[in-house]
Amino acid sequence: MSARRVRPFYFGPPSRRIFACYHEPLPGVARDLGVVLCYPMGDEYLLSHRTFRRLATQLSQNGFAVLKFDYYGCGDSAGDPEESNVATCIEDIAAAASELQRRHGCRKIGFVGLRLGATLCYVASASVQRDVYALILWEPVVQGGPYLDDLEASYAKRVRDLQLTPGVNEGNYFGYPVSQRMQTDLRQLDLRNFRAKPAENVLILTYDDETPPTRGLVSGLEREGVTCRCDRVVGSRFWVQDVNRVLVPKPTIDSILHWIFEIG
Amino acid sequence: MREEAVCLGENGSLVGVVTLPPAKPKSDIAFVLLNAGLIHRVGPKRLYVRLARALASLGFIVLRFDLSGLGDSDYRRDDLPEEESVRRDVRQAMDFLNQEKDVKGFVLMGICAGSVISFILASEDPRVVGAGLIDPADFGASVLLGISASKETEASHYFRTVSSTPLTMKRILRFSSGRSNYSRAFASLWTRFRRLVRGDRSVTAAGEFVSTRIRSLTQRGTRLLLMYTERGDSLDFVRLVLGHERNIPGLGGLLSLRVIIGADHDFTLPSAQEELLAIVKEWSSHFFQTPETLAIGERGTTAILSSEKD
Numbered sequence: 244m245s246a247r248r249v250r251p252f253y254f255g256p257p258s259r260r261i262f263a264c265y266h267e268p269l270p271g272v273a274r275d276l277g278v279v280l281c282y283p284m285g286d287e288y289l290l291s292h293r294t295f296r297r298l299a300t301q302l303s304q305n306g307f308a309v310l311k312f313d314y315y316g317c318g319d320s321a322g323d324p325e326e327s328n329v330a331t332c333i334e335d336i337a338a339a340a341s342e343l344q345r346r347h348g349c350r351k352i353g354f355v356g357l358r359l360g361a362t363l364c365y366v367a368s369a370s371v372q373r374d375v376y377a378l379i380l381w382e383p384v385v386q387g388g389p390y391l392d393d394l395e396a397s398y399a400k401r402v403r404d405l406q407l408t409p410g411v412n413e414g415n416y417f418g419y420p421v422s423q424r425m426q427t428d429l430r431q432l433d434l435r436n437f438r439a440k441p442a443e444n445v446l447i448l449t450y451d452d453e454t455p456p457t458r459g460l461v462s463g464l465e466r467e468g469v470t471c472r473c474d475r476v477v478g479s480r481f482w483v484q485d486v487n488r489v490l491v492p493k494p495t496i497d498s499i500l501h502w503i504f505e506i507g
Numbered sequence: 508m509r510e511e512a513v514c515l516g517e518n519g520s521l522v523g524v525v526t527l528p529p530a531k532p533k534s535d536i537a538f539v540l541l542n543a544g545l546i547h548r549v550g551p552k553r554l555y556v557r558l559a560r561a562l563a564s565l566g567f568i569v570l571r572f573d574l575s576g577l578g579d580s581d582y583r584r585d586d587l588p589e590e591e592s593v594r595r596d597v598r599q600a601m602d603f604l605n606q607e608k609d610v611k612g613f614v615l616m617g618i619c620a621g622s623v624i625s626f627i628l629a630s631e632d633p634r635v636v637g638a639g640l641i642d643p644a645d646f647g648a649s650v651l652l653g654i655s656a657s658k659e660t661e662a663s664h665y666f667r668t669v670s671s672t673p674l675t676m677k678r679i680l681r682f683s684s685g686r687s688n689y690s691r692a693f694a695s696l697w698t699r700f701r702r703l704v705r706g707d708r709s710v711t712a713a714g715e716f717v718s719t720r721i722r723s724l725t726q727r728g729t730r731l732l733l734m735y736t737e738r739g740d741s742l743d744f745v746r747l748v749l750g751h752e753r754n755i756p757g758l759g760g761l762l763s764l765r766v767i768i769g770a771d772h773d774f775t776l777p778s779a780q781e782e783l784l785a786i787v788k789e790w791s792s793h794f795f796q797t798p799e800t801l802a803i804g805e806r807g808t809t810a811i812l813s814s815e816k817d
Contacts, residue, residue: 249522251513252512253511253512262510289546318556319510319512324553401775406672410776410778417552418773418780487544
């Protein structure tokens with residue numbers, strides 16, 4: 244059996260331990276680009292775990308150092324979700340990128356984010372994280388408000404379908420507490436309002452590239468001089484399926500790999 | 508409370524997180540949380556993280572890890588059958604805790620598939636002194652004996668759900684508008700009709716399997732906690748094969764049973780999550796002893812056991 248190339252670990256100060264898995268690149272083909280994977284949140288996080296693991300494995304087998312991590316208050320990381328907001332997530336993304344560069348020594352950094360993870364790594368790239376080489380936004384949440392509205396509506400439907408009776412203060416997002424600050428942050432968030440150049444190269448993967456938010460995002464990026472490509476994804480939205488029936492979207496993973504190879 | 512990321516098993520291929528109490532552990536019995544279906548070690552709604560932290564705050568060591576091929580754990584590269592692979596993974600997790608953390612006894616716990624694995628391993632490995640089973644489906648009857656009562660369970664669940672829903676005009680309109688799941692209704696009716704006409708040997712056999720296994724576990728001194736969500740269909744299985752959950756052997760002795768009212772299988776409501784945590788925390792107090800003293804206690808103390816009766 245080959246030596247294991249996945250290292251789970253915690254990093255960060257004792258008061259703020261972040262869980263991560265480092266996927267070491269295959270020796271001999273190691274490249275100068277490290278990729279940080281940014282998960283979505285809530286049930287979408289659970290449903291995308293297997294896909295992210297596959298993506299991390301394939302990237303590392305092709306020579307890219309990969310770090311996938313859990314935001315503070317989510318997954319295996321310390322803390323509770325109530326302590327999390329957009330600013331803390333941005334901090335975590337920047338810390339994860341530094342940690343990857345420290346471990347691997349790569350000069351260039353890329354991000355792959357799915358859904359809210361794409362939104363957060365976009366914001367991180369456009370604000371605190373400088374010189375991002377590659378940014379892959381997989382079905383990004385362009386506007387936070389409609390995203391929360393959708394979650395609330397789906398939650399209400401589930402409660403109705405299962406005849407659940409939530410208590411007075413049990414308004415929540417599918418069993419995950421979301422802090423008031425996070426809700427406010429997300430309601431104000433619209434990626435089209437960012438005027439900074441988030442990365443040298445951007446790939447947007449979306450199921451519908453004709454929606455006004457996506458078109459607005461693409462034209463905004465092009466105005467900033469970003470080399471931007473928008474590809475339509477085929478297949479199902481695996482992050483809303485039954486967890487025991489989720490299939491890893493191999494064609495999309497292949498698209499990501501091809502694009503990363505293309506940009507070098 | 509501290510959390511450590513660990514690699515365990517052959518070649519360190521299994522990934523997990525050990526949650527340690529803030530001070531010296533108060534027991535040499537540790538809890539091991541097993542994957543709920545394909546969900547990785549954080550559990551549905553991050554419940555395993557919360558369970559591990561709650562138990563660690565009481566003084567226990569807790570390991571939650573991914574079985575081979577799940578979460579971040581590597582796939583096995585041998586030809587071991589799946590059931591054997593799972594057994595080996597869980598045993599290796601227990602060996603790891605024994606060697607690295609000086610743990611002597613184990614409480615296995617899980618939701619759905621995790622509880623089935625806990626039940627099977629508890630009946631096979633004497634190091635297991637307790638098992639916390641949350642919605643344990645058919646307790647592994649279909650995997651181990653090839654007995655499946657899934658259609659009957661599904662039919663029972665359907666009728667229970669339908670009968671517990673008030674008959675409103677909205678429901679009647681919905682049923683007549685073509686938007687109801689007629690195939691499910693028909694399949695449930697057909698299953699029930701067939702069972703009435705032909706009887707059902709698989710239901711009887713599944714009932715015997717569950718009773719026998721539970722009896723032998725409690726006779727060995729293994730403490731069991733059965734937790735059912737009211738909206739899940741595991742409760743329907745036990746009602747189907749044993750008539751009523753009250754008929755589970757050992758109830759009131761080493762076996763405790765709790766039904767979490769208003770909870771669905773995914774623990775969507777925060778109140779259901781809180782209740783689960785409270786039940787497990789309360790039950791865990793039985794394990795503030797070593798496996799040796801626990802065994803002596805079970806043989807000699809009937810007063811404690813009878814006080815558990817619901």
